[in-house]
Amino acid sequence: MSLAILRSPSFPTAIGRFKCNKMSITGFSSKKKISALDPIPDSDEVSQPETRVFVRKKRMKKTLEVAVKQPRVEPKKEKLPDIEDFAYEKADRSAHSGKSKLIADVLPMNTEIASTIRPIDEPPANWEIVLEGIRKMRSSEDAPVDTMGCEKAGSFLPPKERRFAVLASSLLSSQTKDHVTHGAIQRLHQNGLLTADAIDVADETTIKDLIYPVGFYTRKASNLKKIAKICLIKYDGDIPSSLEDLLALPGIGPKMAHLVMNIAWNNVQGICVDTHVHRICNRLGWVSRPSTNQKTSTPEETRASLQLWLPKEEWVPINPLLVGFGQTICTPLRPRCELCSISEFCPSAFKETSSPTSKKKL
DNA sequence: CTCCTGTGGA
């Protein structure tokens, strides 16, 4: 049994714009830039448990492991046994059920803000053209993250385990490059630690070492154990199937909860808004605070605002689309408007906008 | 708002 997460037919070696490799032995400054697949076992024999394990030497910069990474190129369209299609059934009715950390799903309707401001629940002009334009750009570029690691996490596993893998994967993924997350998930799996039961009994330090390179590994290791415990006690080892219950898990906020609902349960309750989606939607003037035309200030506000008009079919694809776009063209600072084909529709084009949340750094 | 923690751009 291998962990074929992301195993894909073949990875041509060619990475677009990313200075891939530099597998210099210094392993330090270089190690994370590679947009590559980690020591990916291409077939089932590979992964020797011994090969992995980063020696987590605190500050020592030699997490060496010069594993030659194979530059990975976005596996085009050839989807591997992907997860089934997303379903949207229950989305509507439960949309207004109890929220916990989420802000109201529907923003207060604004009555008299008059002409200059687009009614908040109406689609902005040209949004379809813009979206299509971004898709075009995205298909020619290739951003490192097209498959947010966890989308395919454990696609070969039985449903319950697959779900747990997706949850674990999204937990680890924040602040972490996709290939790093992938490597961590893979190491967990190689050590049989991708189920609630196994993680529950595993030593936290062990988990920490296995997931090491991911951001905030200490906290995530502890959250992972807590989550496993909760899953065992309350959900028979499975993961919660509702937004609320997912949000109640430590380390799981709106962004991940929606992602997990989408991926693990194929149940679209809301848009997964991360900083890229947040930033770009604001630059495009697609979202605004309730009775104003001001930018939204938090991803949650963006989500609520965006959901008022974006057709549901776009709720899931909008995330990977904008994330990729945000990594290559519409970057946080100094967006490459000159390379952007839809700049003519963007109110922020060539204006050096910084992300809505960042503090002006002109 | 600050902290967590590693990364990579300035």
Add this chain to the structure above:
DNA sequence: TCCACAGGAG
């Protein structure tokens, strides 16, 4: 070398 960044918790 410094510091912004990322998602969530406090």
